[in-house]
Amino acid sequence: MFSNEGTDAKKARGIGEAIGLDGYSQEVRDEVAAVRKIVSDLHAELPKWELVVWTAGNVSQRLTSADLLVIKPSGVTYDELSPEKMVVCDLDGNLVDGDRLPSSDTAAHAYVYRNMPHVYGVVHTHSTYATAWAARAEPIPCVLTMMADEFGGDIPVGPFALIGDDSIGQGIVDTLRESRSRAVLMRNHGPFTIGKDAKDAVKAAVMVEEVARTVHISRQLGEPTRIAQKDIDSLYARYQNVYGQ
Template sequence: MTLVLADLPRATQRAVAETRERVAALHAELPRNGLVVWTAGNVSERVPAVDRGVPGLLVIKPSGVSYDELSADAMVVCTLDGKKIEDGTPAALVPSSDTDAHAYVYAHLDHVGGVVHTHSTYATAWAARGEEIPCVLTMMADEFGGPIPVGPFAIIGDDSIGRGIVETLRDSRSRAVLMQNHGPFTIGKDARDAVKAAVMCEEVARTVHVSRQLGEPLPIAQGHIDSLFDRYQNVYGQPAAGAADQPSQEA
């Protein structure tokens, strides 16, 4: 039986509306940061669970629609098995072709609240070679905790890509995976966090590529990678309201 958004509790309807607003706005960051062309790429976010008994939901862009037309009302709502609900959008407006991959990630990684896929040039070039991006930058140690790994080759059309993402990232500190011959997928605590990871993934892919044109990049010792990752994840930035003063950090 297909879920009907209008029949769900008011709190869930509000959560869906707010998630649609966030996801629509964050899609603008992909072309702004040069991560996509035409209608490629997608951002999704898990809808917060605010009512008991309501199945898990996600919001994602519709397939093949121009970024200029991605309003909140156009965002598609799906269950965590990738099926569109009756969400007020036209029946002909189908979700992204990558929806099954996103849904599989949410269904199998409870800590993930946002997923992003792009075909950004440099990260996709590494994926085409089936080569992980080595951790030779402190920025990479900070953000990804090590190299950005390569996931298996998989065809769009079912949850095969999602399985590859989960298998690759389940035991990894990286929030990005280069799906072989396809491109990068990133995860985060929410959609904004996953978009940030996508931007950073492309930046380090480009920088390491340029470095290799000049010679072999110098490795970073694992102990330093671990220390940098711990500092960035747990100390960097402004302290939470009411927290004790933190030492100053780099910009």
């Protein structure tokens, strides 16, 4: 089963034919089935929280049993998604299993997984307020305790990069390596978030839009007050290590 896109078009996009999962163990195939459902279900959270329009945005999760990821297929609307339509790629972004083309952001997700081994979930949206900050190439300042809790400081801006190869992934990794934040605003593009799994990354995507909106509104009233670094550190440590335990 393959997409209707012709072989020449696939080659132009650097996409090979799916090799399937027959060569993988039953453990891997079982995890693929489970993660396909997880990723499919989590995509419903993006329109629910008004983070995407039409077919924009994507969620992926990396497997624990093999160097594979599951991601949304390209150009499929959210109400058409199902576990069976999720596609499986290797960590170089090559299609392994699925009858549709993977998201155009797959190379970015794959690069993050290759270079940040603690990350098992990646989300990309074009949520309105976070993307507006990205269009200004301006970090979101840490002026809310919610930001200190969740992101450990400012939400940084990553470099401008074109879709088509792993340049966006490189920008994500280079930016987040120097930050406690689980979100980055890629300049003129939009937010990418990372997490311990896809659900964690979706949570970060929801939170980054909320703080982007709140800080924007605050700035309409005047200059918001930054939180002192020692207080940010204290809030972050408590939320990450004590809260909910």
